[in-house]
Amino acid sequence: MKLFGKSAKIFTGIILVLVSVFPSYWLLAMSVRPMDEMRGRISLIPSSLTLEHFRNLFTEKDFSRALANSLQVSLISLAFSLVFGVCAAYVLTRQRFRFRAKKPFNFWILIVRILPPVAFTIPLYTMFNRLGLLSTKIPALLSCILINIPFIVWFMVSFFQRLPEDIEKSARIDGASEWQLFTRIVLPLAAPGIAAVTMLSFLYAWNEYTYSIIFVQSPKNYTIPLTLATLNSEDSLTNFGLVAAGGIMSVLPVLAFVVFAQNYLIAGLSGGAVKE
Amino acid sequence: MSSVILKNIRKSYDNESFAIHDFSITIADREFIVLVGPSGCGKSTVLNMIAGLEDITDGELFIDGELMNDVEPQSRNIAMVFQSYALYPHMSVFGNMAFALKLQHTPKAEIDSRVREAAEILGLTKYLDRKPKELSGGQRQRVAIGRAIVRKPKVFLMDEPLSNLDAKLRTQMRSEILKLRRRINTTFIYVTHDQTEAMTLGDRIVVMKDGRIQQTGTPQEVYSRPTNIFTAGFIGTPQMNFLDAELEIRDGIYCLNAGGVITVLPQDKQNNLRSVNPQPVTAGVRPEHITLGDGGKFSGTVDISEHLGSTIHLHVSTLGTDMIIAVQTMNAQKGFASGEKISYSLDGRFIHIFSKETGKNLERYDYGTFGL
Numbered sequence: 001m002k003l004f005g006k007s008a009k010i011f012t013g014i015i016l017v018l019v020s021v022f023p024s025y026w027l028l029a030m031s032v033r034p035m036d037e038m039r040g041r042i043s044l045i046p047s048s049l050t051l052e053h054f055r056n057l058f059t060e061k062d063f064s065r066a067l068a069n070s071l072q073v074s075l076i077s078l079a080f081s082l083v084f085g086v087c088a089a090y091v092l093t094r095q096r097f098r099f100r101a102k103k104p105f106n107f108w109i110l111i112v113r114i115l116p117p118v119a120f121t122i123p124l125y126t127m128f129n130r131l132g133l134l135s136t137k138i139p140a141l142l143s144c145i146l147i148n149i150p151f152i153v154w155f156m157v158s159f160f161q162r163l164p165e166d167i168e169k170s171a172r173i174d175g176a177s178e179w180q181l182f183t184r185i186v187l188p189l190a191a192p193g194i195a196a197v198t199m200l201s202f203l204y205a206w207n208e209y210t211y212s213i214i215f216v217q218s219p220k221n222y223t224i225p226l227t228l229a230t231l232n233s234e235d236s237l238t239n240f241g242l243v244a245a246g247g248i249m250s251v252l253p254v255l256a257f258v259v260f261a262q263n264y265l266i267a268g269l270s271g272g273a274v275k276e
Numbered sequence: 277m278s279s280v281i282l283k284n285i286r287k288s289y290d291n292e293s294f295a296i297h298d299f300s301i302t303i304a305d306r307e308f309i310v311l312v313g314p315s316g317c318g319k320s321t322v323l324n325m326i327a328g329l330e331d332i333t334d335g336e337l338f339i340d341g342e343l344m345n346d347v348e349p350q351s352r353n354i355a356m357v358f359q360s361y362a363l364y365p366h367m368s369v370f371g372n373m374a375f376a377l378k379l380q381h382t383p384k385a386e387i388d389s390r391v392r393e394a395a396e397i398l399g400l401t402k403y404l405d406r407k408p409k410e411l412s413g414g415q416r417q418r419v420a421i422g423r424a425i426v427r428k429p430k431v432f433l434m435d436e437p438l439s440n441l442d443a444k445l446r447t448q449m450r451s452e453i454l455k456l457r458r459r460i461n462t463t464f465i466y467v468t469h470d471q472t473e474a475m476t477l478g479d480r481i482v483v484m485k486d487g488r489i490q491q492t493g494t495p496q497e498v499y500s501r502p503t504n505i506f507t508a509g510f511i512g513t514p515q516m517n518f519l520d521a522e523l524e525i526r527d528g529i530y531c532l533n534a535g536g537v538i539t540v541l542p543q544d545k546q547n548n549l550r551s552v553n554p555q556p557v558t559a560g561v562r563p564e565h566i567t568l569g570d571g572g573k574f575s576g577t578v579d580i581s582e583h584l585g586s587t588i589h590l591h592v593s594t595l596g597t598d599m600i601i602a603v604q605t606m607n608a609q610k611g612f613a614s615g616e617k618i619s620y621s622l623d624g625r626f627i628h629i630f631s632k633e634t635g636k637n638l639e640r641y642d643y644g645t646f647g648l
Binding site: 164166167169170171172173174175176177180185188189 | 324327328329348349350354355356358359360362363364365366375376379380423427
């Protein structure tokens with residue numbers, strides 16, 4: 001009975017691993033499988049490997065432009081969102097910063113977090129249209145900023161609230177100006193939180209589709225999610241190798257970014273700072 | 277010169293009620309002053325206002341003769357040690373101690389020598405490369421003190437720096453602070469709720485309650501001449517005993533009638549009480565000033581006997597109240613049993629007489645305003 005229980009656990013574990021890992025494996029396998037192996041009965045392991053889908057992706061589909069567009073939109077929106085979001089969160093959590101807009105600002109953050117992103121499409125469309133921005137990448141960039149700033153503020157507020165204020169008082173007495181205090185004490189201590197929001201915000205911007213499909217009208221400004229959608233829906237519908245290669249290429253920069261940002265996700269950075 | 281003067285300082289957070297009321301004190305250059313009081317009495321608020329970490333609602337603060345009300349903390353040339361250590365966790369011990377000097381653009385060689393000198397004083401030399409989380413509580417507190425002394429500040433502020441340490445380490449650090457004080461010889465303002473720290477460290481003590489100064493004086497003055505029942509009860513361990521009594525004048529001589537037993541007050545108290553009318557009073561007697569003995573006029577029953585090594589604290593039911601009597605162990609070899617009847621006497625020299633109505637000490641001393 002005991003042996004059966006253990007076997008059942010192992011079996012369930014294997015099934016769960018397969019369910020979660022298999023789609024990724026299949027995507028990778030399809031991206032390197034020659035076209036002639038994709039007809040009829042498809043084997044689990046490709047009998048030969050090819051990079052032709054990746055080559056086609058860049059030569060025929062101009063994927064490098066989509067990659068560049070995505071990097072531009074994600075990194076620029078991330079930089080803006082981080083600078084404004086982290087600063088705003090710090091100002092909102094510290095009582096020594098008093099200003100009238102504090103409450104409305106908190107309310108705005110809550111509203112943006114509560115409402116579904118699609119709720120903003122009509123006002124944003126009208127706005128971008130009147131500004132004549134629909135033929136550019138700027139709407140995609142601004143909409144990422146619109147969603148990411150409230151998210152960063154919301155996340156970092158709770159992070160800053162947990163940072164011991166005595167350390168900041170101590171730094172002020174040590175002679176730190178407000179800016180020195182923020183850059184030399186607060187930011188290093190908030191590094192794990194900033195790394196976490198950086199990863200999540202980058203992922204959002206990288207994968208953003210809802211706003212891009214509505215606001216980005218020129219194919220030359222398409223980001224990766226839009227380009228992938230066209231690979232799926234046009235003449236290449238049956239070209240699974242191309243679609244899989246596109247999928248792999250869209251994941252690689254994210255993986256690299258996550259691995260980089262993860263170095264800063266160090267738990268207990270403030271250990272020993274104050275008596276717990 | 278680094279005197280600190282607080283003139284009618286008031287602090288309000290809501291512009292209606294006040295956390296600090298009319299706080300005035302002059303702290304002399306190189307004086308070690310201790311603000312002591314129970315939690316929430318406002319002592320840390322006063323310290324934060326001196327540091328510039330909290331705004332002063334009303335009144336004036338002078339450091340070294342300069343008005344400091346609107347001066348930023350970094351420009352006050354003060355250093356502060358926090359109860360929670362407040363170290364920079366991402367910096368090494370050296371980095372923590374050098375931080376203020378780096379901000380002042382002090383030359384590298386000087387930073388190095390000043391940090392190493394402070395580390396030597398505090399026994400931290402071999403820990404200079406470690407991060408705060410790799411240190412014990414006592415070592416962290418030393419780093420916090422070291423960080424303050426490298427700056428050579430005009431005023432040294434300490435906010436309950438020993439509260440987070442265990443009893444043994446606290447005693448050790450207390451004596452180290454005393455040595456440090458002799459060595460760096462600057463003005464110290466020290467906040468604590470621990471009256472032992474206050475008594476042992478301070479040149480003068482400021483006893484606070486509800487945002488008000490109750491008494492200012494040397495430890496000996498505050499201990500032997502408390503201005504009111506609060507100070508009398510707060511300073512001294514175990515706490516002073518309080519008895520209901522009557523202040524009477526018999527044949528022109530002040531006497532204390534406690535439970536029908538008349539105690540004639542000595543000559544100095546006769547002088548100090550002059551012109552005070554006979555009235556119901558609260559008499560205060562410290563446990564160590566009560567003498568046990570068969571010839572004692574008062575009697576009581578032992579409830580509990582606490583043996584503390586060198587002394588025994590007897591909790592005694594007497595005169596309708598519970599009283600603590602401190603007995604030297606060497607004078608009570610056989611010990612005490614619960615329920616044992618004892619007799620004791622009160623020495624008129626050590627009885628404090630407080631108004632039942634106001635709680636203020638009714639004695640007036642020759643040196644002027646009571647409690648300085």
